[in-house]
Amino acid sequence: MTSEIFVLGAGIVGVSVALHLQERGRSVVLLDRNAPGEGASFGNAGLIERASVIPYAIPRDWRALLGHASNRNAAVRYDPAFLPRIAPWLLGYWRASHPDRLKKIASELLPLIEACLGEHERLVDAAGLSHLLRRDGWIEVVRSAATLEEAGRRSADMQATYGLASDVLDRQALTRLEPALRSAAIGGIHWRDPFTVSDPGALTKGYAALFEARGGTILREGVNHIAPEGAGWRIATENRSHSSAEVVVALGAYSNTLLSPLGYRIPLVAKRGHHMHFRPEGEATLRHSVLDEEIGYVLSPMTAGIRLTTGIELAAPDAPANRIQLDRAERRAREIFQLGMPVEDKPWLGLRPATPDMKPVIGPANRHPGLWLAFGHAHHGLTLGPATGRLLAELMTGETPFADPSPFDIGRFL
Template sequence: MSRSDVVVLGAGIVGVSVALHLQARGRSVTLLDRRGPGEETSYGNAGLIERASVVPYSFPRDLLVLARYALNHNIDARYDPLFAPKVAPWLIRFWYNSAPARLKRISAELLPLIQNSLSEHKALIAEAGLGHLIHEIGWIEVFRKEASHRKAIAEAADVYAPHGLRYDVLSAEQLKAREPHLADVAVGGIHWLDPASIRDPGDLVKGYAALFVARGGRLATGDARSLEAAPGGWRFKTADGIGEADQAVIALGPWSDDVFRDLGYRFPLAVKRGYHRHYRPAGNAVLNHTLLDVDKGFLLAPMAHALRLTTGVEFADRDAPPSPIQLERAEPAAKTLFPLGERTEAEPWLGRRPCMPDMKPVIGQAPRHKSLWFAFGHNHHGLTLGPVSGRLLAEMMTGQTPFIDPAPYSPARF
């Protein structure tokens, strides 16, 4: 039987970051997952460290936009009609928290995490020797309609510029200068300069995990649902036998409820599913930046070995079979913007984003188990917020003064 100070359940970006920061503060840590590091939600995303995302993704309030989504014909959002009644109570809470005054307060509460996201990543990247994976070139919003371009320019000036965020407003000609192989369908863009892009998010998480192991951490394979209270802490099963730990951290992303529910907690965790597929560029085409096609609702990102086409959100049961509908809509739309070539894989990837209705993660101590801690529910920003969340939780667990106020993310708010 092996014993650690802490067992961290989940080897995605959040769990690995928690483990590294605890380790750096002198704790012995076991990192437990059923798969290898970075092979679930952390693998399939846009690869952005979104330093500019000072306003979280909220529920639309415009009636015309809502009507468009209700038709269920979009790339950026889709719902399974059979699942809609089940998720409706959560969506109502999400809609409530998206009211302008509440969204402004929530944005302010999330801001310390966002402001420190890139610096915390860069510190770990330097320690792990992963500088080849990060590109500090920002990303670009692309617009096909003059009206949406003008609206975004105004919002950038009113909402984002006051936070000191840097961006370039691009005409069609300036956009073409930065991305010469784009088709002539865009009227302009906005280049957000502060975010960084990761050309292989899965490899980034594996690199962080390798640093954890190199520093003496234990990486174990096992089912997190085996966690149970034991004298003096917690017991869990691994492929190598029984493990014990004084403290436990649930950092399982969209599977967190598989563990916290059995421990008596009822957090309003929902899952937004999403898809990606990889393509080769046609001919000699090159994509330099990650692009969001605002008017069509897809994202195209240059990854280490291919171009990644991603969809928006799908509201469906977490474990339901994948649906190809959004990618089938996105592929022809993407080909009108950039010359995509052949697919590099037979099947698309399906991922699951863990989301809370108030758009804030759950980070902190369990109300009824003093040796249990939570780090999940990072919405669309798990990759962005992994290291900063790991530092915050590790400081709380080791009795240090947290470098930012953890109160807005407290599990006790539910």
């Protein structure tokens, strides 16, 4: 097949790029080994995270670091044999977590995060997917009076600095919003700006269906390699090849597989994440997604049940899925909410592609004309997918970009 542009990767980022290019009159083929909306786009916590303007950093507090180093908590787990393989990445992440650098990184990401709700709403309306979207925010619960006091200060600071809407909840106010939450949760913060999604995989599939309905082509083929050919590109798949004037690599954690033979080696590490769905116990209901940050998990009301999503696991990407973090989180989650029996027999595993400076790679591959990049969104793939699609499409078509693209340029790693 020959097309003006091939977008490689049918997760939320790749589908969003394809839609934005299509809207600008480009002929686009979306290509992936799997159906749209699989991988990390399927298994996240379903948060369109307007409120998380500060990236997830390595804590500087020694007590928090000791907690992670113990390898016994639910928020972060690591395979000791894997850490030497990613030591340079960890060092870069540690340096980027310095408060001054973190503040700068947050300011660079902010235009994308500010655009996330509007870009999603436009696509949701066009695709007829409003039944998947809730616009009432999410709740961060706390377990102690000291943590509630700190949460109040943080809420006020985020309102003053970033204009975010939030309410600090005592136990009574929390019960009004979520009557089924147990007494271990003594209060929290209701972050009111974000949207939540009841089925992230279905949302991405719905966006892909919109792309097809508008005349786009989706191919289910795995890509073996890409190479320059004349003034364009050749895309070799498992059993045939395609020609394209331009190529977008949006393969998440697998992007280096195609880029390394071309001389690019992006410091990209897959943060592993697991989830399982549970039936509520008895008549218990959960109205909002709930983050228990002190422990490190999210409970989200989903179409399939209450989704328990874990924090970060640093282990080989191809290592089997496991229940280690899930079991730790489940025990503590039952202190907060009445979880019943699990819906699935086995946990789901996904890979969150993360760079050491916590920013995605968006823009041209500066050594090869016609090669474009969009990956490395870590925990914010669902949040930033449509905003990324818009930014990259504007760059590819010569429009004035709505956000400064320079912080996301691949040149920072070359």
